[in-house]
Amino acid sequence: MARGFDIRVDFYFEPAGNSLSFAAARRRSQRQIKRFIPMLMSGKEYLQSIRDGRIIYIGKERVKDQTTHPAFADGARTYAALFDMKSDPALRDVMTFEENGERYSMYYLQPRSQEDLRRRNRAHRKIADFCFGLMGRTPDAFAGNLTGLSMKPEVFDSEPGGSRDNLLAIYRHIRRNDLFATYAIVPPQGARNKDYYLAKGLPQPALRVTAEDDKGVTLNGMKMLASGAAYAHEVLIGNVMPLAPDQLKESVTCVIPLNLPGLTLWSREPFNRLGLTRFDRPLTTRFDESDCMLVFKDAKVPWEKVIVHDNPGLSRDIYIKTAAHVISNHQSNVRFGSKLRFMLGVASLIARFTGARDIPAVRDTLGRLAAMEAGYNAMIDGQIEACQPFDNGFVIFNRRYMYAAIHWAMENHSQLLDVVRELMGGGQFQFPASIDVLEDPELRELFETFWTAGDFAAADRMKLFKLAWDLVGSEHASRATSYEKFFVGPAFAVRNYNFVNAPWDELHAAIEGFMESYGTGERAADKPPVHLRRTS
């Protein structure tokens, strides 16, 4: 049976080494599309589908198969498990929805009511809880962006260079084939020093269109930083930070498969390595989602995959003027909420295992953490409670509350980790280098005698401290700290979103109205009190 992922691999390009012309490859893929029977992908099918010949480098090593390579295989299994969740009969209605007789992943639902927002929220929560919020780029993350873009496609028609039809076709293609996409929408840091490259006559590192013809565009340069790219099927290339009007050729926005000829994925140092055990790194070995720089060398993208071209303003506005930012970042909020619950549970267990949990100062700390977790998760529910109407009959999560939650998480994550670290004391450093001490009878006896504390067996204590360390201190944990600071963009950008969405006029009017209600020399009882009116 032809499946979505089968057609994706050579969706519009001939496979490497095949001499088919571009047009012939397309004609063939169109024939394949006719045979396509839409279905949701299982985990096994997903794993098969990402073995698509994409080029991933770890340093100079070329990864032949990311589903079996030690750096990526465990992560791939976690993603496969997320795909399998959709076929669990008990979760079918949480994870999927039906439209016109076809079933799709819930994260592609375009919300038309508050209940639809709840349905999206429940699916995000299931996925986030599965990974304890430790993976930012689960398939529901970019899906929120794409769905949000599709809810106001007229933005693409509003200015030259946008393509509403292409956007909608891409949305339908991805959801119908149950694909997982990610995004890379930031220029590399080196791109700031434009004059250097110009003066030396060197190609600039920021991705740009270097040629165009009737078939499409040719891309050269780099894009930062596609989390999940080793595991996703497709990637959106775009610009979330403002571009100057003269950055015309950088303003390209397109959605392409990760096995596109001319595209290579340069992985950061993976944290999951051969020999690392689940016991030692229970989180790293499951949840290292990968981050790759995307490098384009004469990569050809057909016009039907380009959604913005030669329009710097529009290339950024599409995220804000559509529902993309708000729908996708609600998912980020839900994910962080799961992580916070996980952190709270770990903190409390650590305090229990150190024997300090009932000391008033430690209870106080745990109480503070519990209040933060509850308050944050209430901010997420509040986004549904105070949902907002959107264009075209859709509804969205409360935008301000969403940006406030993003900011809260960005500001507090490091501090929360520090609290857990403090609760651990020096605990994790007391344990032997490896649990293999259990394999030596003499060492085992000593370990079990001296490391057992009251009711808590030595191996259980070590297991919990290893888990906690993977949350706060390992390489994986450290990367997560950078992720929480930067995944939406730098802090000043997040604060700017909060600034531009605040109802300043209404707030000013309320204060000015109140000040007008009294003058010099008046007594309090001379005028009735003014009531503050809220519309937002």
Ligand SMILES: Cc1cc2nc3c(=O)[nH]c(=O)nc-3n(C[C@H](O)[C@H](O)[C@H](O)COP(=O)(O)OP(=O)(O)OC[C@H]3O[C@@H](n4cnc5c(N)ncnc54)[C@H](O)[C@@H]3O)c2cc1C
């Ligand atoms: C782990 C991780 C995963 C990521 N995953 C993705 C992904 O999947 N997709 C994607 O597109 N991007 C991703 N990113 C990239 C992320 O969007 C960027 O890191 C972020 O936008 C910041 O850009 P930058 O790293 O170039 O830092 P810079 O912009 O160079 O900023 C560096 C520092 O300088 C400060 N700074 C810079 N300019 C100013 C200014 N004008 N005013 C005040 N301060 C300033 C910043 O606040 C920051 O502290 C990821 C980043 C990380 C760390």
